[in-house]
Amino acid sequence: MKKIRILKPVLVSNQQRARENRGVFDRMNSLVINIIASPGAGKTSFIKYLVNVMKKTCKILVVEGDIKGQIDSKSISRLGVDVIQINTATECHLDAFMTAQVLPKIKKNYDLILVENIGNLVCPAEFEIGEDFKLAILSTPEGDDKPLKYPLLFHLAKVIVINKRDLLPYVDFRPDEAIKNIQKENPKAVIFEVSAKTGEGFEEVFRYIHKELNARKKKSKR
Amino acid sequence: MKKIRILKPVLVSNQQRARENRGVFDRMNSLVINIIASPGAGKTSFIKYLVNVMKKTCKILVVEGDIKGQIDSKSISRLGVDVIQINTATECHLDAFMTAQVLPKIKKNYDLILVENIGNLVCPAEFEIGEDFKLAILSTPEGDDKPLKYPLLFHLAKVIVINKRDLLPYVDFRPDEAIKNIQKENPKAVIFEVSAKTGEGFEEVFRYIHKELNARKKKSKR
Numbered sequence: 045m046k047k048i049r050i051l052k053p054v055l056v057s058n059q060q061r062a063r064e065n066r067g068v069f070d071r072m073n074s075l076v077i078n079i080i081a082s083p084g085a086g087k088t089s090f091i092k093y094l095v096n097v098m099k100k101t102c103k104i105l106v107v108e109g110d111i112k113g114q115i116d117s118k119s120i121s122r123l124g125v126d127v128i129q130i131n132t133a134t135e136c137h138l139d140a141f142m143t144a145q146v147l148p149k150i151k152k153n154y155d156l157i158l159v160e161n162i163g164n165l166v167c168p169a170e171f172e173i174g175e176d177f178k179l180a181i182l183s184t185p186e187g188d189d190k191p192l193k194y195p196l197l198f199h200l201a202k203v204i205v206i207n208k209r210d211l212l213p214y215v216d217f218r219p220d221e222a223i224k225n226i227q228k229e230n231p232k233a234v235i236f237e238v239s240a241k242t243g244e245g246f247e248e249v250f251r252y253i254h255k256e257l258n259a260r261k262k263k264s265k266r
Numbered sequence: 267m268k269k270i271r272i273l274k275p276v277l278v279s280n281q282q283r284a285r286e287n288r289g290v291f292d293r294m295n296s297l298v299i300n301i302i303a304s305p306g307a308g309k310t311s312f313i314k315y316l317v318n319v320m321k322k323t324c325k326i327l328v329v330e331g332d333i334k335g336q337i338d339s340k341s342i343s344r345l346g347v348d349v350i351q352i353n354t355a356t357e358c359h360l361d362a363f364m365t366a367q368v369l370p371k372i373k374k375n376y377d378l379i380l381v382e383n384i385g386n387l388v389c390p391a392e393f394e395i396g397e398d399f400k401l402a403i404l405s406t407p408e409g410d411d412k413p414l415k416y417p418l419l420f421h422l423a424k425v426i427v428i429n430k431r432d433l434l435p436y437v438d439f440r441p442d443e444a445i446k447n448i449q450k451e452n453p454k455a456v457i458f459e460v461s462a463k464t465g466e467g468f469e470e471v472f473r474y475i476h477k478e479l480n481a482r483k484k485k486s487k488r
């Protein structure tokens with residue numbers, strides 16, 4: 045028996061469920077960001093840096109996707125924001141159905157919902173969850189060629205964050221080359237260069253997310 | 267329509283095909299290592315360091331798995347060893363059927379076949395390809411908690427290489443903690459600590475692979 049190819053019908057039904065999730069998020073008036081990166085690229089550190097500053101001005105929920113365990117959920121909870129854990133057991137990505145299971149647990153309206161997907165550059169890109177946009181993180185130790193090797197994610201992500209700028213002196217990563225490679229796949233990508241360790245570059249990220257939050261508020265008033 | 271779960275039957279048929287591949291590799295008397303890691307953990311650098319030294323004493327083939335492109339194949343070819351490229355297009359892992367498609371292209375007997383899987387800690391662990399063993403690479407910038415978050419790979423890999431030791435002074439990675447976490451999932455794991463940049467720690471890796479090559483030769487003489 046050969047491997048059965050059912051990718052397309054699965055994605056179609058996932059898209060339907062993602063639209064339904066989107067309807068729920070719209071009624072809550074929440075900006076939902078689907079955060080995707082390799083294992084250890086700094087998804088959790090990025091979220092923690094964002095949460096720590098932005099929790100003063102907006103209501104944040106973090107949805108934490110992991111194969112197993114609650115290591116990151118616990119560390120984010122300590123910042124005083126609400127966290128919901130999804131454990132996928134064997135699945136290498138979040139999908140719209142898993143996200144739908146979270147919806148009944150959301151008991152109030154959040155301005156910003158940050159979803160940390162499973163550490164993987166491939167499948168998470170294929171499954172919409174009802175997000176406003178995907179935010180991809182590429183860390184400098186991974187190399188500047190990754191946008192060419194994992195093109196779908198870098199093609200679909202509206203925002204791409206180059207993280208771990210603090211390691212630039214010690215790794216073979218050319219920021220200009222990385223940006224060129226990103227733009228080959230996605231000429232309109234919004235690109236930020238940061239270090240979630242030192243905080244470098246985060247001012248522009250905050251400004252961007254505030255702008256997106258305001259755009260969403262205006263949309264809901266119409 | 268809900269997502270269809272067909273994981274189990276797929277794995278069973280994959281295992282059958284993997285056994286058939288294994289039969290072919292046995293007849294060639296090749297040691298086959300399935301190398302699995304995150305994007306950018308240093309799979310290609312590890313392979314290049316190994317090849318550069320070991321090509322003097324044994325015949326090596328590299329099978330290079332990528333979603334798209336031939337960046338790594340080209341750079342490995344320049345070392346003067348044979349390379350076969352597999353492009354998976356959308357698949358996030360190699361499986362036994364993809365590997366079977368490579369077999370007719372293998373025109374001579376190699377002592378050592380190094381298979382570089384897709385950069386992903388999840389699905390590549392689930393699909394046997396007919397390998398002698400899996401070798402997982404964990405790089406220091408990824409963090410010492412990864413064995414707990416992606417347990418299946420670290421459970422199944424006979425050999426686990428901690429790479430990028432040269433970055434230890436600059437990242438939050440505790441080698442003892444990483445080893446403890448690996449051993450929680452896999453008490454018998456053979457663990458090496460290396461830097462594919464400086465060559466640190468490779469002597470022990472060479473010794474180990476030579477031992478495995480000799481064991482395979484003895485087995486075939488019986």
